[in-house]
Amino acid sequence: MKISLIIPAHNEEGYLENCLEGAIRNMEDLFEIIVVDNASTDKTAEVARKFPGVKVVHEASKGLTKARQRGFLEARGEILAYVDADTKMPLGWAKRVREMFEKDSKIVCVSGPYKYYDLSAIGNFLVWFYWHLGMIAYFFTGYMVVGGNFAARKDALQKIGGFDLNVSFYGEDTNIARRLHKVGKVKFKKSLFIPTSARRFHGEGIIVTAARYILNFGSEVLIKRPLTKKYRDIR
Secondary structure (H helix, E strand, O other): OOEEEEEEEOOOOOOHHHHHHHHHHOHHHOOEEEEEEEOOOOOHHHHHHOOOOOEEEEEOOOOHHHHHHHHHHHOOOOEEEEEOOOEOOOOOHHHHHHHHHHHOOOEEEEEOOEEEOOOOHHHHHHHHHHHHHHHHHHHHHOOOOOOOEEEEEHHHHHHOOOOOOOOOOOOHHHHHHHHHOOOOEEEEOOOOOEEEOOHHHHHHOHHHHHHHHHHHHHHHHHHOOOOOOOOOOOO
16 A cells, blocks of 8 residues: 655745655655645755655645645545644554454554653643543544644545645645545544644644634534634744
8 A cells, every 4th residue: 555645835944854854764554755835035956955755746826625636636645634834753653554444444544642751740741631632622523634634545644635725724634634534534543643844833832823723624614714814824
């Protein structure tokens, strides 16, 4: 089962190298690595090209869902895995993804939580509480996805028409989870975690950020669209 790893990246020269180093350590279970240079004005593409075998594609129209869609169109694998450019993929992540799909042919999407490598002990406790609330929501909805830590069958994404380009940032992960849930199982496992930066928590505050994610999760579930239209790039 071929897995294409897709990394959307807008001005990520400071984080991308560590992200790609983690991906390369998982290369035994990956078919290809694609970095989508999303309208960057820094050296994002240059950093990506330092890694042999990494494919760099350009998406001139800025937007997270636009970058995800470009990766979807470029990828050749049966499974499309998406991680953010500030993540540090642990060894064995890609293998666990592949095994989850191989175990159950009805699964169309798998995802897991973040662990923050640059957050205080108090912050990590709040995040632990947040994910426990999330598991309750997952129990009732039957779907949940973390946008920087998920993988989906390409044929399932094709069935739903790919990513919703009308969703700019907040709610985009719940949007794809909700729509994929219509064609198969969406599995969320706490064990499929990925370490990432807490830069948005540092930039906007952990309570404010969490509230926005919760608000837009509920909005996507109930009225099928996010409430928050604007977002700020945190770099």
